[in-house]
Amino acid sequence: MKIMVILAHPNRRDSRANHILTTEISQESNIWIRDLYQEYPTWIIDVEKEQRLLLEYDRIVFQFPFYWYSCPPLLKKWFDDVFTFGWAFGPSGENLKGKEFLIATTTGGTENQYRSGGYNWFSISELLKPIQTTIMRCNGTFLPAFVTYNANKGSTEYLQKEAVRYKKHIYESREILIR
Numbered sequence: 001m002k003i004m005v006i007l008a009h010p011n012r013r014d015s016r017a018n019h020i021l022t023t024e025i026s027q028e029s030n031i032w033i034r035d036l037y038q039e040y041p042t043w044i045i046d047v048e049k050e051q052r053l054l055l056e057y058d059r060i061v062f063q064f065p066f067y068w069y070s071c072p073p074l075l076k077k078w079f080d081d082v083f084t085f086g087w088a089f090g091p092s093g094e095n096l097k098g099k100e101f102l103i104a105t106t107t108g109g110t111e112n113q114y115r116s117g118g119y120n121w122f123s124i125s126e127l128l129k130p131i132q133t134t135i136m137r138c139n140g141t142f143l144p145a146f147v148t149y150n151a152n153k154g155s156t157e158y159l160q161k162e163a164v165r166y167k168k169h170i171y172e173s174r175e176i177l178i179r
């Protein structure tokens with residue numbers, strides 16, 4: 001299985017959690033990690049290239065720090081630009097049919113704070129619904145997300161354990177993830 005990880009971190013230099021997660025998977029021969037903010041400093045996305053790459057990979061992972069209950073803005077722009085009418089959805093827009101998509105995010109909040117009725121009112125699954133709906137509109141398969149909570153206060157040892165769990169999650173078969 002060919003896996004493409006699209007990392008969207010606006011401030012990668014100061015990243016601890018996402019840095020540890022990407023380091024864990026960086027030596028994997030069938031995982032290609034890309035850094036969206038590094039690749040597109042002017043935010044002008046090469047749509048043709050992105051669409052070509054999407055066709056080449058079986059599983060696409062969007063990795064990002066959770067910002068204001070959502071993804072960082074360049075990734076939102078990436079969806080807006082790349083998932084075009086007639087290519088990703090609409091008539092003859094069947095290019096993403098069956099392709100697997102997976103969100104991997106890190107949050108400052110704890111798992112306890114992301115429960116219905118809790119401190120943040122909603123769970124991460126609920127808050128990811130706009131992205132899930134986007135993927136499903138484009139006939140993609142939306143796999144259960146990977147979440148590392150408490151990313152700022154968690155110890156390095158905790159984050160390293162999370163990174164091991166992340167690698168396992170990325171490789172896990174669809175059947176196991178959704179059972």
Ligand SMILES: Cc1cc2nc3c(=O)[nH]c(=O)nc-3n(C[C@H](O)[C@H](O)[C@H](O)COP(=O)(O)O)c2cc1C
Pocket residue numbers: 014015016017018019064065066067068069070106107108109110151152
């Ligand atoms: C602009 C901004 C918005 C953020 N919004 C949230 C949020 O909505 N929920 C949350 O749990 N953490 C939020 N955080 C905390 C980040 O998710 C956290 O710092 C990040 O996941 C840590 O990963 P890193 O070490 O790779 O940067 C926010 C941080 C910033 C800078």
